[in-house]
Amino acid sequence: MNKIETKNLSLFYGTFQALIDVNLSVEEKMITALIGPSGCGKSTLLRTLNRMNDLIDGVRITGEVLIDGENIYGKETDLVLLRKKVGMVFQRPNPFPLSIFDNVAYGPRTHGSKNKAELEDIVEKALKHVELWEVLKDKLDHFALNLSLEQQQRLCIARLVAVTPDIVLMDEPCSALDPVATQRIEELMFELKKNYTIVIVTHNMQQAARVSQRTGFMLLGKLVEYGETRQVFTTPREKKTEEYITGRYG
Amino acid sequence: MRKFRETIIEKTILLNGFACILFVVLIFVFLAKDGLALFKTFAIQDFLFGQMWSPLAEPPQFGILPLFLGSVIVTLGATVIAVPLGMACAIFIGEIAPRWMREILKAGVELLAAIPSIVIGFIGMTMLGPVVKQIFHLPTGLTALTGSIALAFMAVPTIVSIMEDAISSVPRIYKEGSLALGATHWQTIYRVIIPAASSGIVAAVMLGIGRVIGETMAVMMLTGNASVMPQTILAPVRTMTATIAAEMGETVRGSEHYFALFALGLVLFLITFLINLVADAALHRKRK
Ligand SMILES: Nc1ncnc2c1ncn2[C@@H]1O[C@H](COP(=O)(O)OP(=O)(O)OP(=O)(O)O)[C@@H](O)[C@H]1O
Ligand SMILES: [Mg+2]
Numbered sequence: 123m124n125k126i127e128t129k130n131l132s133l134f135y136g137t138f139q140a141l142i143d144v145n146l147s148v149e150e151k152m153i154t155a156l157i158g159p160s161g162c163g164k165s166t167l168l169r170t171l172n173r174m175n176d177l178i179d180g181v182r183i184t185g186e187v188l189i190d191g192e193n194i195y196g197k198e199t200d201l202v203l204l205r206k207k208v209g210m211v212f213q214r215p216n217p218f219p220l221s222i223f224d225n226v227a228y229g230p231r232t233h234g235s236k237n238k239a240e241l242e243d244i245v246e247k248a249l250k251h252v253e254l255w256e257v258l259k260d261k262l263d264h265f266a267l268n269l270s271l272e273q274q275q276r277l278c279i280a281r282l283v284a285v286t287p288d289i290v291l292m293d294e295p296c297s298a299l300d301p302v303a304t305q306r307i308e309e310l311m312f313e314l315k316k317n318y319t320i321v322i323v324t325h326n327m328q329q330a331a332r333v334s335q336r337t338g339f340m341l342l343g344k345l346v347e348y349g350e351t352r353q354v355f356t357t358p359r360e361k362k363t364e365e366y367i368t369g370r371y372g
Numbered sequence: 373m374r375k376f377r378e379t380i381i382e383k384t385i386l387l388n389g390f391a392c393i394l395f396v397v398l399i400f401v402f403l404a405k406d407g408l409a410l411f412k413t414f415a416i417q418d419f420l421f422g423q424m425w426s427p428l429a430e431p432p433q434f435g436i437l438p439l440f441l442g443s444v445i446v447t448l449g450a451t452v453i454a455v456p457l458g459m460a461c462a463i464f465i466g467e468i469a470p471r472w473m474r475e476i477l478k479a480g481v482e483l484l485a486a487i488p489s490i491v492i493g494f495i496g497m498t499m500l501g502p503v504v505k506q507i508f509h510l511p512t513g514l515t516a517l518t519g520s521i522a523l524a525f526m527a528v529p530t531i532v533s534i535m536e537d538a539i540s541s542v543p544r545i546y547k548e549g550s551l552a553l554g555a556t557h558w559q560t561i562y563r564v565i566i567p568a569a570s571s572g573i574v575a576a577v578m579l580g581i582g583r584v585i586g587e588t589m590a591v592m593m594l595t596g597n598a599s600v601m602p603q604t605i606l607a608p609v610r611t612m613t614a615t616i617a618a619e620m621g622e623t624v625r626g627s628e629h630y631f632a633l634f635a636l637g638l639v640l641f642l643i644t645f646l647i648n649l650v651a652d653a654a655l656h657r658k659r660k
Contacts, residue, residue, distance in 0.1 A: 172552060174548065174551070174552060177548070177551070179471075201554075202554045202555075202556060203554070204554075205551065205552055205553065205554040206553070206554035209552065209553070210552040212545060212548065212549065212552075214545060216543075216545035216546060216548070216549040217549075218546055218549065218550070218564050218567075218568070219546070219567065219568045220564075220567060228550070228553060228555075228563070229553045229554065229555075231563075232553060232554060232555045232559050232563070233554065278549070281549075281553065282553070285553060285554065
């Protein structure tokens with residue numbers, strides 16, 4: 123069974139249709155990349171997977187999104203549990219204006235662990251996971267917004283790891299970072315892939331080719347092509363995919 | 373020629389900016405000149421720590437402690453009422469209310485700010501006073517508490533509008549980050565949004581207090597005007613502002629009493645100046 127499956131998913135912002143009959147299947151413990159020109163609906167699609175679009179007024183959704191076989195737009199969906207299971211990393215690193223410790227402990231505290239020793243343990247593990255522990259272990263009480271952008275993004279990933287999600291959604295996670303930092307975040311993604319199913323939106327086609335096993339190409343709200351990354355990049359089935367990949371588009 | 377015009381305009385604007393500062397300085401100098409004159413004939417420690425204010429006694433007493441404490445009690449009372457109320461209101465407007473309701477509520481709050489203080493005093497006297505008297509079985513309804521409640525209503529608009537600004541200017545990405553981690557809306561509000569807006573919230577509280585401490589008309593009508601050392605919030609008190617307003621008309625220009633009222637004004641000026649400074653510092657911390 124696929125980890126995530128969308129069935130005839132359409133999304134409307136008011137009268138504007140941003141997603142048109144999207145059928146996407148995401149396999150477990152793989153990195154799936156979504157590429158396409160600006161405004162084609164990549165972020166929108168990603169945000170349907172943890173229902174972040176619910177925050178926007180006037181959004182209407184039809185079709186289904188199945189995660190582990192369950193429709194997350196069903197009546198009995200618990201948003202807290204859904205978002206605990208499906209975490210998200212944003213385009214601009216967005217650590218909270220709190221201490222480093224409080225940032226990582228945020229999720230666990232929210233979900234009820236109050237025990238200090240337990241929290242310390244979780245924070246240490248999460249920071250180790252994103253390779254921040256050695257650098258920051260003596261600065262846990264420092265203000266998170268003073269870190270470098272790369273460290274901030276790592277911290278955001280650690281914050282996510284601390285709530286032990288199943289799926290990690292990343293919306294252009296490296297677009298605010300320099301090439302060296304980008305490469306190191308990509309290495310981290312490989313590491314994360316062992317435990318998590320990752321869906322990443324990226325503008326950077328080399329990045330999609332480097333990190334992902336599956337790639338979806340979107341255009342004007344439609345998922346035009348979807349398949350193994352190597353196949354999509356070397357022998358695309360659709361003419362439009364080829365045009366985009368060879369740089370004749372957006 | 374154009375250059376000349378630019379220079380004139382620039383200089384005029386500069387001049388206006390300086391004029392504001394100049395006025396503040398002038399007012400301060402004016403207050404200080406007459407206020408400090410008191411201490412030629414009256415000891416400053418008796419002024420600051422004296423427990424009796426009675427200008428008509430023989431010799432006259434100008435101890436401001438009862439008046440100062442009167443102001444403090446009324447202000448504290450108003451703050452305790454206004455801050456939670458204003459904060460709840462600001463959070464509701466900024467975070468919870470749907471857009472159409474938001475506009476209505478904001479307009480309502482602004483309207484509240486526009487009510488003249490004499491009207492609040494009037495309503496407080498006829499409606500609030502009797503209620504306070506009855507609930508606490510007091511000989512009079514004109515007490516520090518009555519003043520506090522009325523003043524709280526005058527501080528709420530200030531508090532709400534500044535706090536609401538602070539809350540709605542918290543970057544959206546913080547909120548999304550919190551919700552995406554599975555936090556509920558409430559958890560997001562009190563664990564991310566309020567801390568992120570904290571400097572604006574502090575500034576709102578300070579400016580609210582500043583508004584209350586300088587208020588005169590309503591306090592004069594509602595607090596009972598007894599210049600004795602206040603024992604409880606249910607006793608009549610007299611504030612510094614009310615004292616100046618009530619007695620200025622009866623003094624002889626250049627008399628000791630006249631100077632004493634100026635000295636009182638000077639103290640009030642310094643207090644509000646300090647409060648504004650703290651509020652400003654809080655607002656500045658945010659910009660960094
Ligand atoms: N809140 C909104 N209200 C109305 N329209 C929106 C909203 N958010 C996005 N859109 C529109 O939906 C379409 C898809 O937007 P989306 O952000 O998903 O694109 P994207 O592929 O992520 O683009 P980019 O690469 O620039 O991030 C765009 O045409 C955009 O203008
Ligand atoms: Mg996007």
